[in-house]
Amino acid sequence: QLVYNDDEVKKHFDLRLWVCVSDDFDVKEIVRKILMSATNTEHQNLELDQLQKKMQEQIIGKRYLLVLDDVWNEDREKWLELSSLLKFGREGSKILVTTRSQNAAKIMGTIPSPYELKGLQEGDSWSLFKKMAFEPGQECKSPVLVSIGKEIVQKCGHVPLAIKALGCLLYGKDESKWLSFKEKNLAQISEGGGGMMNILKLSYYHLWxxxxxxxxxxxxxxxxxxxxxxxxxxxxxxxxxxxxxxxxxxxxxxxxxxxxxxxxxxxxxxxxxxxxxxx
Structure with missing residues:
Protein backbone atom coordinates (compact mmCIF):
# COMPACT_ATOMS: atom_id res chain seq x y z
CA GLN A 1 0.00 0.00 0.00
CA LEU A 2 2.87 2.40 0.75
CA VAL A 3 4.38 1.78 -2.69
CA TYR A 4 0.98 2.05 -4.38
CA ASN A 5 0.22 5.37 -2.68
CA ASP A 6 3.70 6.87 -3.07
CA ASP A 7 3.66 10.30 -4.72
CA GLU A 8 6.32 9.32 -7.29
CA VAL A 9 4.29 6.25 -8.26
CA LYS A 10 1.18 8.40 -8.67
CA LYS A 11 3.09 10.75 -10.99
CA HIS A 12 4.60 7.93 -13.04
CA PHE A 13 1.39 6.04 -13.85
CA ASP A 14 -1.74 7.36 -15.54
CA LEU A 15 -3.88 4.78 -13.81
CA ARG A 16 -3.43 2.75 -10.62
CA LEU A 17 -5.54 -0.35 -9.93
CA TRP A 18 -5.69 -2.54 -6.83
CA VAL A 19 -7.45 -5.91 -6.84
CA CYS A 20 -7.68 -8.43 -3.98
CA VAL A 21 -7.62 -11.88 -5.60
CA SER A 22 -7.27 -14.50 -2.81
CA ASP A 23 -8.04 -18.19 -3.31
CA ASP A 24 -10.41 -18.15 -6.29
CA PHE A 25 -8.63 -16.98 -9.45
CA ASP A 26 -11.81 -16.30 -11.42
CA VAL A 27 -10.82 -14.30 -14.51
CA LYS A 28 -14.27 -12.78 -14.97
CA GLU A 29 -14.40 -11.67 -11.33
CA ILE A 30 -10.88 -10.23 -11.48
CA VAL A 31 -11.73 -8.21 -14.60
CA ARG A 32 -14.87 -6.96 -12.86
CA LYS A 33 -12.76 -5.87 -9.86
CA ILE A 34 -10.26 -4.13 -12.14
CA LEU A 35 -13.14 -2.18 -13.66
CA MET A 36 -14.45 -1.36 -10.20
CA SER A 37 -11.01 -0.05 -9.20
CA ALA A 38 -10.75 2.02 -12.40
CA THR A 39 -14.23 3.53 -12.37
CA ASN A 40 -15.42 3.18 -8.76
CA THR A 41 -18.59 1.70 -10.25
CA GLU A 42 -20.05 -1.80 -9.92
CA HIS A 43 -20.44 -3.79 -13.15
CA GLN A 44 -22.75 -6.68 -12.30
CA ASN A 45 -24.66 -8.95 -14.69
CA LEU A 46 -22.17 -8.52 -17.54
CA GLU A 47 -20.51 -11.35 -19.47
CA LEU A 48 -16.73 -11.63 -19.74
CA ASP A 49 -16.59 -10.19 -23.26
CA GLN A 50 -18.59 -7.14 -22.14
CA LEU A 51 -16.36 -6.65 -19.10
CA GLN A 52 -13.27 -7.10 -21.28
CA LYS A 53 -14.42 -4.39 -23.68
CA LYS A 54 -15.11 -1.94 -20.86
CA MET A 55 -11.75 -2.70 -19.24
CA GLN A 56 -9.92 -2.12 -22.52
CA GLU A 57 -11.60 1.27 -22.78
CA GLN A 58 -10.16 2.17 -19.38
CA ILE A 59 -6.57 1.00 -19.92
CA ILE A 60 -5.94 1.50 -23.64
CA GLY A 61 -3.17 4.01 -24.27
CA LYS A 62 -2.55 4.51 -20.53
CA ARG A 63 0.48 3.55 -18.50
CA TYR A 64 -1.09 1.64 -15.65
CA LEU A 65 0.01 -0.07 -12.45
CA LEU A 66 -2.10 -3.10 -11.54
CA VAL A 67 -1.61 -4.71 -8.12
CA LEU A 68 -2.98 -8.25 -7.81
CA ASP A 69 -2.96 -8.81 -4.07
CA ASP A 70 -2.79 -12.22 -2.34
CA VAL A 71 -2.68 -14.50 -5.40
CA TRP A 72 -2.75 -18.28 -4.87
CA ASN A 73 -3.40 -19.43 -8.43
CA GLU A 74 -0.96 -22.07 -9.73
CA ASP A 75 -2.86 -22.75 -12.96
CA ARG A 76 -0.79 -21.20 -15.77
CA GLU A 77 -3.69 -21.31 -18.25
CA LYS A 78 -5.82 -19.05 -16.06
CA TRP A 79 -2.98 -16.57 -15.75
CA LEU A 80 -2.39 -16.57 -19.52
CA GLU A 81 -6.10 -15.94 -20.06
CA LEU A 82 -6.03 -12.92 -17.77
CA SER A 83 -2.71 -11.53 -19.02
CA SER A 84 -3.95 -11.64 -22.62
CA LEU A 85 -6.68 -9.17 -21.61
CA LEU A 86 -4.19 -6.73 -20.09
CA LYS A 87 -2.00 -6.01 -23.13
CA PHE A 88 -3.69 -2.79 -24.19
CA GLY A 89 -1.90 -0.43 -21.84
CA ARG A 90 0.88 1.94 -22.86
CA GLU A 91 4.51 0.83 -22.76
CA GLY A 92 5.78 0.91 -19.19
CA SER A 93 2.62 -0.51 -17.65
CA LYS A 94 3.37 -2.83 -14.74
CA ILE A 95 1.63 -5.69 -12.94
CA LEU A 96 2.69 -6.20 -9.32
CA VAL A 97 1.67 -9.47 -7.66
CA THR A 98 1.75 -10.31 -3.96
CA THR A 99 1.67 -14.00 -3.09
CA ARG A 100 2.75 -16.47 -0.43
CA SER A 101 3.23 -19.19 -3.06
CA GLN A 102 6.54 -19.65 -4.86
CA ASN A 103 4.73 -21.66 -7.55
CA ALA A 104 2.25 -18.83 -8.15
CA ALA A 105 5.15 -16.39 -8.62
CA LYS A 106 6.87 -18.80 -10.99
CA ILE A 107 3.92 -19.45 -13.31
CA MET A 108 3.21 -15.72 -13.57
CA GLY A 109 6.65 -15.18 -15.08
CA THR A 110 8.11 -12.96 -12.38
CA ILE A 111 10.98 -10.84 -13.72
CA PRO A 112 13.81 -11.11 -12.83
CA SER A 113 12.92 -13.09 -9.71
CA PRO A 114 10.43 -12.79 -6.85
CA TYR A 115 11.23 -10.25 -4.15
CA GLU A 116 10.93 -12.08 -0.86
CA LEU A 117 9.69 -9.92 1.98
CA LYS A 118 11.96 -10.28 4.98
CA GLY A 119 11.01 -10.07 8.65
CA LEU A 120 11.82 -7.06 10.79
CA GLN A 121 15.28 -6.48 12.18
CA GLU A 122 15.68 -7.74 15.75
CA GLY A 123 15.67 -4.25 17.25
CA ASP A 124 12.58 -3.22 15.28
CA SER A 125 10.82 -6.46 16.26
CA TRP A 126 11.45 -5.79 19.93
CA SER A 127 10.35 -2.14 19.64
CA LEU A 128 7.08 -3.24 18.02
CA PHE A 129 6.45 -5.87 20.68
CA LYS A 130 7.12 -3.38 23.50
CA LYS A 131 4.67 -0.93 21.95
CA MET A 132 1.97 -3.59 21.70
CA ALA A 133 2.55 -5.52 24.96
CA PHE A 134 3.73 -3.16 27.68
CA GLU A 135 1.93 -0.47 29.59
CA PRO A 136 4.03 2.69 30.22
CA GLY A 137 6.91 1.80 32.57
CA GLN A 138 5.95 -1.87 32.80
CA GLU A 139 9.03 -3.08 30.91
CA CYS A 140 11.45 -1.41 33.32
CA LYS A 141 9.87 -3.03 36.37
CA SER A 142 9.96 -6.67 35.29
CA PRO A 143 12.97 -8.41 33.75
CA VAL A 144 10.84 -11.57 33.72
CA LEU A 145 8.41 -10.00 31.25
CA VAL A 146 11.31 -8.78 29.12
CA SER A 147 12.78 -12.30 29.00
CA ILE A 148 9.43 -13.85 28.02
CA GLY A 149 8.81 -11.08 25.50
CA LYS A 150 12.11 -11.62 23.72
CA GLU A 151 11.40 -15.35 23.56
CA ILE A 152 8.02 -14.58 21.98
CA VAL A 153 9.63 -12.28 19.40
CA GLN A 154 12.03 -15.06 18.37
CA LYS A 155 9.13 -17.50 18.07
CA CYS A 156 7.32 -15.01 15.84
CA GLY A 157 10.21 -15.01 13.37
CA HIS A 158 10.18 -11.18 13.31
CA VAL A 159 6.83 -11.25 11.44
CA PRO A 160 4.97 -7.99 12.28
CA LEU A 161 1.45 -9.46 12.31
CA ALA A 162 2.50 -12.26 14.67
CA ILE A 163 4.30 -9.84 16.99
CA LYS A 164 1.33 -7.46 17.09
CA ALA A 165 -1.18 -10.26 17.73
CA LEU A 166 0.70 -11.72 20.70
CA GLY A 167 1.73 -8.33 22.05
CA CYS A 168 -1.89 -7.16 22.10
CA LEU A 169 -2.95 -10.46 23.68
CA LEU A 170 -0.61 -9.90 26.64
CA TYR A 171 -1.15 -6.15 27.04
CA GLY A 172 -2.30 -5.21 30.54
CA LYS A 173 -1.69 -8.70 31.92
CA ASP A 174 0.31 -9.19 35.13
CA GLU A 175 3.43 -11.33 35.49
CA SER A 176 1.51 -14.46 36.48
CA LYS A 177 -0.51 -14.31 33.24
CA TRP A 178 2.68 -13.94 31.19
CA LEU A 179 4.24 -16.93 32.94
CA SER A 180 1.07 -18.94 32.37
CA PHE A 181 1.13 -18.03 28.67
CA LYS A 182 4.76 -19.14 28.41
CA GLU A 183 4.06 -22.49 30.09
CA LYS A 184 0.78 -23.32 28.33
CA ASN A 185 0.85 -21.60 24.93
CA LEU A 186 4.33 -20.67 23.76
CA ALA A 187 5.24 -24.23 22.77
CA GLN A 188 2.29 -24.29 20.34
CA ILE A 189 3.91 -21.61 18.18
CA SER A 190 6.19 -22.86 15.42
CA GLU A 191 9.71 -21.46 15.51
CA GLY A 192 10.29 -18.75 12.94
CA GLY A 193 6.77 -17.39 12.64
CA GLY A 194 5.50 -20.27 10.50
CA GLY A 195 2.58 -20.91 12.83
CA MET A 196 0.63 -17.74 12.07
CA MET A 197 -2.67 -19.59 12.20
CA ASN A 198 -1.82 -20.98 15.64
CA ILE A 199 -1.01 -17.46 16.82
CA LEU A 200 -4.37 -16.14 15.61
CA LYS A 201 -6.11 -19.14 17.17
CA LEU A 202 -4.50 -18.28 20.50
CA SER A 203 -5.79 -14.73 20.18
CA TYR A 204 -9.26 -16.06 19.37
CA TYR A 205 -9.35 -18.49 22.28
CA HIS A 206 -8.53 -15.66 24.68
CA LEU A 207 -11.54 -13.58 23.58
CA TRP A 208 -14.60 -13.58 25.82
Whole structure:
Protein backbone atom coordinates (compact mmCIF):
# COMPACT_ATOMS: atom_id res chain seq x y z
CA GLN A 1 0.00 0.00 0.00
CA LEU A 2 2.87 2.40 0.75
CA VAL A 3 4.38 1.78 -2.69
CA TYR A 4 0.98 2.05 -4.38
CA ASN A 5 0.22 5.37 -2.68
CA ASP A 6 3.70 6.87 -3.07
CA ASP A 7 3.66 10.30 -4.72
CA GLU A 8 6.32 9.32 -7.29
CA VAL A 9 4.29 6.25 -8.26
CA LYS A 10 1.18 8.40 -8.67
CA LYS A 11 3.09 10.75 -10.99
CA HIS A 12 4.60 7.93 -13.04
CA PHE A 13 1.39 6.04 -13.85
CA ASP A 14 -1.74 7.36 -15.54
CA LEU A 15 -3.88 4.78 -13.81
CA ARG A 16 -3.43 2.75 -10.62
CA LEU A 17 -5.54 -0.35 -9.93
CA TRP A 18 -5.69 -2.54 -6.83
CA VAL A 19 -7.45 -5.91 -6.84
CA CYS A 20 -7.68 -8.43 -3.98
CA VAL A 21 -7.62 -11.88 -5.60
CA SER A 22 -7.27 -14.50 -2.81
CA ASP A 23 -8.04 -18.19 -3.31
CA ASP A 24 -10.41 -18.15 -6.29
CA PHE A 25 -8.63 -16.98 -9.45
CA ASP A 26 -11.81 -16.30 -11.42
CA VAL A 27 -10.82 -14.30 -14.51
CA LYS A 28 -14.27 -12.78 -14.97
CA GLU A 29 -14.40 -11.67 -11.33
CA ILE A 30 -10.88 -10.23 -11.48
CA VAL A 31 -11.73 -8.21 -14.60
CA ARG A 32 -14.87 -6.96 -12.86
CA LYS A 33 -12.76 -5.87 -9.86
CA ILE A 34 -10.26 -4.13 -12.14
CA LEU A 35 -13.14 -2.18 -13.66
CA MET A 36 -14.45 -1.36 -10.20
CA SER A 37 -11.01 -0.05 -9.20
CA ALA A 38 -10.75 2.02 -12.40
CA THR A 39 -14.23 3.53 -12.37
CA ASN A 40 -15.42 3.18 -8.76
CA THR A 41 -18.59 1.70 -10.25
CA GLU A 42 -20.05 -1.80 -9.92
CA HIS A 43 -20.44 -3.79 -13.15
CA GLN A 44 -22.75 -6.68 -12.30
CA ASN A 45 -24.66 -8.95 -14.69
CA LEU A 46 -22.17 -8.52 -17.54
CA GLU A 47 -20.51 -11.35 -19.47
CA LEU A 48 -16.73 -11.63 -19.74
CA ASP A 49 -16.59 -10.19 -23.26
CA GLN A 50 -18.59 -7.14 -22.14
CA LEU A 51 -16.36 -6.65 -19.10
CA GLN A 52 -13.27 -7.10 -21.28
CA LYS A 53 -14.42 -4.39 -23.68
CA LYS A 54 -15.11 -1.94 -20.86
CA MET A 55 -11.75 -2.70 -19.24
CA GLN A 56 -9.92 -2.12 -22.52
CA GLU A 57 -11.60 1.27 -22.78
CA GLN A 58 -10.16 2.17 -19.38
CA ILE A 59 -6.57 1.00 -19.92
CA ILE A 60 -5.94 1.50 -23.64
CA GLY A 61 -3.17 4.01 -24.27
CA LYS A 62 -2.55 4.51 -20.53
CA ARG A 63 0.48 3.55 -18.50
CA TYR A 64 -1.09 1.64 -15.65
CA LEU A 65 0.01 -0.07 -12.45
CA LEU A 66 -2.10 -3.10 -11.54
CA VAL A 67 -1.61 -4.71 -8.12
CA LEU A 68 -2.98 -8.25 -7.81
CA ASP A 69 -2.96 -8.81 -4.07
CA ASP A 70 -2.79 -12.22 -2.34
CA VAL A 71 -2.68 -14.50 -5.40
CA TRP A 72 -2.75 -18.28 -4.87
CA ASN A 73 -3.40 -19.43 -8.43
CA GLU A 74 -0.96 -22.07 -9.73
CA ASP A 75 -2.86 -22.75 -12.96
CA ARG A 76 -0.79 -21.20 -15.77
CA GLU A 77 -3.69 -21.31 -18.25
CA LYS A 78 -5.82 -19.05 -16.06
CA TRP A 79 -2.98 -16.57 -15.75
CA LEU A 80 -2.39 -16.57 -19.52
CA GLU A 81 -6.10 -15.94 -20.06
CA LEU A 82 -6.03 -12.92 -17.77
CA SER A 83 -2.71 -11.53 -19.02
CA SER A 84 -3.95 -11.64 -22.62
CA LEU A 85 -6.68 -9.17 -21.61
CA LEU A 86 -4.19 -6.73 -20.09
CA LYS A 87 -2.00 -6.01 -23.13
CA PHE A 88 -3.69 -2.79 -24.19
CA GLY A 89 -1.90 -0.43 -21.84
CA ARG A 90 0.88 1.94 -22.86
CA GLU A 91 4.51 0.83 -22.76
CA GLY A 92 5.78 0.91 -19.19
CA SER A 93 2.62 -0.51 -17.65
CA LYS A 94 3.37 -2.83 -14.74
CA ILE A 95 1.63 -5.69 -12.94
CA LEU A 96 2.69 -6.20 -9.32
CA VAL A 97 1.67 -9.47 -7.66
CA THR A 98 1.75 -10.31 -3.96
CA THR A 99 1.67 -14.00 -3.09
CA ARG A 100 2.75 -16.47 -0.43
CA SER A 101 3.23 -19.19 -3.06
CA GLN A 102 6.54 -19.65 -4.86
CA ASN A 103 4.73 -21.66 -7.55
CA ALA A 104 2.25 -18.83 -8.15
CA ALA A 105 5.15 -16.39 -8.62
CA LYS A 106 6.87 -18.80 -10.99
CA ILE A 107 3.92 -19.45 -13.31
CA MET A 108 3.21 -15.72 -13.57
CA GLY A 109 6.65 -15.18 -15.08
CA THR A 110 8.11 -12.96 -12.38
CA ILE A 111 10.98 -10.84 -13.72
CA PRO A 112 13.81 -11.11 -12.83
CA SER A 113 12.92 -13.09 -9.71
CA PRO A 114 10.43 -12.79 -6.85
CA TYR A 115 11.23 -10.25 -4.15
CA GLU A 116 10.93 -12.08 -0.86
CA LEU A 117 9.69 -9.92 1.98
CA LYS A 118 11.96 -10.28 4.98
CA GLY A 119 11.01 -10.07 8.65
CA LEU A 120 11.82 -7.06 10.79
CA GLN A 121 15.28 -6.48 12.18
CA GLU A 122 15.68 -7.74 15.75
CA GLY A 123 15.67 -4.25 17.25
CA ASP A 124 12.58 -3.22 15.28
CA SER A 125 10.82 -6.46 16.26
CA TRP A 126 11.45 -5.79 19.93
CA SER A 127 10.35 -2.14 19.64
CA LEU A 128 7.08 -3.24 18.02
CA PHE A 129 6.45 -5.87 20.68
CA LYS A 130 7.12 -3.38 23.50
CA LYS A 131 4.67 -0.93 21.95
CA MET A 132 1.97 -3.59 21.70
CA ALA A 133 2.55 -5.52 24.96
CA PHE A 134 3.73 -3.16 27.68
CA GLU A 135 1.93 -0.47 29.59
CA PRO A 136 4.03 2.69 30.22
CA GLY A 137 6.91 1.80 32.57
CA GLN A 138 5.95 -1.87 32.80
CA GLU A 139 9.03 -3.08 30.91
CA CYS A 140 11.45 -1.41 33.32
CA LYS A 141 9.87 -3.03 36.37
CA SER A 142 9.96 -6.67 35.29
CA PRO A 143 12.97 -8.41 33.75
CA VAL A 144 10.84 -11.57 33.72
CA LEU A 145 8.41 -10.00 31.25
CA VAL A 146 11.31 -8.78 29.12
CA SER A 147 12.78 -12.30 29.00
CA ILE A 148 9.43 -13.85 28.02
CA GLY A 149 8.81 -11.08 25.50
CA LYS A 150 12.11 -11.62 23.72
CA GLU A 151 11.40 -15.35 23.56
CA ILE A 152 8.02 -14.58 21.98
CA VAL A 153 9.63 -12.28 19.40
CA GLN A 154 12.03 -15.06 18.37
CA LYS A 155 9.13 -17.50 18.07
CA CYS A 156 7.32 -15.01 15.84
CA GLY A 157 10.21 -15.01 13.37
CA HIS A 158 10.18 -11.18 13.31
CA VAL A 159 6.83 -11.25 11.44
CA PRO A 160 4.97 -7.99 12.28
CA LEU A 161 1.45 -9.46 12.31
CA ALA A 162 2.50 -12.26 14.67
CA ILE A 163 4.30 -9.84 16.99
CA LYS A 164 1.33 -7.46 17.09
CA ALA A 165 -1.18 -10.26 17.73
CA LEU A 166 0.70 -11.72 20.70
CA GLY A 167 1.73 -8.33 22.05
CA CYS A 168 -1.89 -7.16 22.10
CA LEU A 169 -2.95 -10.46 23.68
CA LEU A 170 -0.61 -9.90 26.64
CA TYR A 171 -1.15 -6.15 27.04
CA GLY A 172 -2.30 -5.21 30.54
CA LYS A 173 -1.69 -8.70 31.92
CA ASP A 174 0.31 -9.19 35.13
CA GLU A 175 3.43 -11.33 35.49
CA SER A 176 1.51 -14.46 36.48
CA LYS A 177 -0.51 -14.31 33.24
CA TRP A 178 2.68 -13.94 31.19
CA LEU A 179 4.24 -16.93 32.94
CA SER A 180 1.07 -18.94 32.37
CA PHE A 181 1.13 -18.03 28.67
CA LYS A 182 4.76 -19.14 28.41
CA GLU A 183 4.06 -22.49 30.09
CA LYS A 184 0.78 -23.32 28.33
CA ASN A 185 0.85 -21.60 24.93
CA LEU A 186 4.33 -20.67 23.76
CA ALA A 187 5.24 -24.23 22.77
CA GLN A 188 2.29 -24.29 20.34
CA ILE A 189 3.91 -21.61 18.18
CA SER A 190 6.19 -22.86 15.42
CA GLU A 191 9.71 -21.46 15.51
CA GLY A 192 10.29 -18.75 12.94
CA GLY A 193 6.77 -17.39 12.64
CA GLY A 194 5.50 -20.27 10.50
CA GLY A 195 2.58 -20.91 12.83
CA MET A 196 0.63 -17.74 12.07
CA MET A 197 -2.67 -19.59 12.20
CA ASN A 198 -1.82 -20.98 15.64
CA ILE A 199 -1.01 -17.46 16.82
CA LEU A 200 -4.37 -16.14 15.61
CA LYS A 201 -6.11 -19.14 17.17
CA LEU A 202 -4.50 -18.28 20.50
CA SER A 203 -5.79 -14.73 20.18
CA TYR A 204 -9.26 -16.06 19.37
CA TYR A 205 -9.35 -18.49 22.28
CA HIS A 206 -8.53 -15.66 24.68
CA LEU A 207 -11.54 -13.58 23.58
CA TRP A 208 -14.60 -13.58 25.82
CA UNK A 209 -17.56 -15.58 24.50
CA UNK A 210 -19.72 -12.73 23.17
CA UNK A 211 -16.73 -11.28 21.34
CA UNK A 212 -16.05 -14.70 19.78
CA UNK A 213 -19.62 -14.62 18.46
CA UNK A 214 -19.05 -11.18 16.94
CA UNK A 215 -15.90 -12.32 15.16
CA UNK A 216 -17.47 -15.59 14.00
CA UNK A 217 -20.36 -13.56 12.54
CA UNK A 218 -17.85 -11.85 10.23
CA UNK A 219 -17.46 -15.18 8.41
CA UNK A 220 -20.62 -14.17 6.53
CA UNK A 221 -18.49 -11.70 4.58
CA UNK A 222 -16.26 -12.93 1.72
CA UNK A 223 -12.50 -12.73 2.05
CA UNK A 224 -11.08 -9.21 1.59
CA UNK A 225 -14.58 -7.71 1.95
CA UNK A 226 -14.54 -4.00 2.81
CA UNK A 227 -17.22 -3.22 5.38
CA UNK A 228 -18.39 -0.15 7.27
CA UNK A 229 -17.72 -0.16 11.02
CA UNK A 230 -21.12 1.27 12.00
CA UNK A 231 -22.94 -1.23 9.78
CA UNK A 232 -21.07 -4.17 11.33
CA UNK A 233 -21.77 -2.97 14.87
CA UNK A 234 -25.47 -2.57 14.00
CA UNK A 235 -25.55 -6.17 12.74
CA UNK A 236 -23.95 -7.38 15.98
CA UNK A 237 -26.54 -5.45 17.99
CA UNK A 238 -29.39 -6.90 15.93
CA UNK A 239 -28.10 -10.42 16.66
CA UNK A 240 -27.90 -9.72 20.40
CA UNK A 241 -24.17 -10.43 20.57
CA UNK A 242 -23.14 -7.24 22.36
CA UNK A 243 -23.32 -7.03 26.15
CA UNK A 244 -22.52 -3.70 27.87
CA UNK A 245 -19.71 -3.83 30.43
CA UNK A 246 -21.63 -1.64 32.89
CA UNK A 247 -25.09 -0.16 33.43
CA UNK A 248 -23.87 3.24 32.27
CA UNK A 249 -22.51 1.92 28.96
CA UNK A 250 -24.88 2.00 25.98
CA UNK A 251 -25.12 -0.86 23.50
CA UNK A 252 -23.56 1.33 20.81
CA UNK A 253 -20.61 2.18 23.09
CA UNK A 254 -20.15 -1.50 23.93
CA UNK A 255 -20.26 -2.37 20.22
CA UNK A 256 -17.57 0.23 19.54
CA UNK A 257 -15.43 -1.33 22.29
CA UNK A 258 -15.95 -4.80 20.81
CA UNK A 259 -14.84 -3.57 17.39
CA UNK A 260 -11.71 -1.85 18.73
CA UNK A 261 -10.79 -4.96 20.72
CA UNK A 262 -10.92 -7.12 17.59
CA UNK A 263 -9.00 -4.47 15.67
CA UNK A 264 -6.29 -4.27 18.34
CA UNK A 265 -6.02 -8.07 18.38
CA UNK A 266 -5.26 -7.97 14.62
CA UNK A 267 -8.49 -9.65 13.50
CA UNK A 268 -9.25 -6.71 11.19
CA UNK A 269 -6.74 -5.18 8.78
CA UNK A 270 -6.36 -2.25 6.39
CA UNK A 271 -8.48 0.16 8.41
CA UNK A 272 -9.16 3.56 6.87
CA UNK A 273 -9.22 6.67 9.08
CA UNK A 274 -10.67 10.10 8.39
CA UNK A 275 -8.77 13.36 8.97
CA UNK A 276 -9.68 13.26 12.68
CA UNK A 277 -8.44 9.70 13.15
CA UNK A 278 -11.90 8.14 13.30
CA UNK A 279 -12.26 4.67 11.75
Missing amino acids: SSLKSCFAYCALFPKDYEFNKETLISLWLAQGFVIPMSESQSLEEAGEEYFLTLLNRCFFQDVKEDEWGNI
